[in-house]
Amino acid sequence: QLRLHQLLATPLLFSAMSVLAAAFSMRLMRLGGLAGLAIVGLAVGFVVFFSNQLCGALGSAGVLPPALAAWAPPVLAFLSGVTVLCYTEDG
Secondary structure: OHHHHHHHHHHHHHHHHHHHHHHHHOOOHHHOOHHHHHHHHHHHHHHHHHHHHHHHHHHHHOOOOHHHHHHHHHHHHHHHHHHHHHHHHHO
């Protein structure tokens, strides 16, 4: 059950990572601070990966329901990416 839900949630996870990448790459080069922004973007990618693996482990152990364990990290990553992207674009 968990693996099926993880496979179904994979496109959402990929789109969430794309939205997060767009949110951290839309800043203008002349504003500076691109190295710090790249480091923050890399850290956010690791946090999404770690939370996905952690929820998968909790789901396989029976602590979380399989649907919640598989769908929560991609949904949260997508919503946070859209939030950061909208905040960056609209100021």
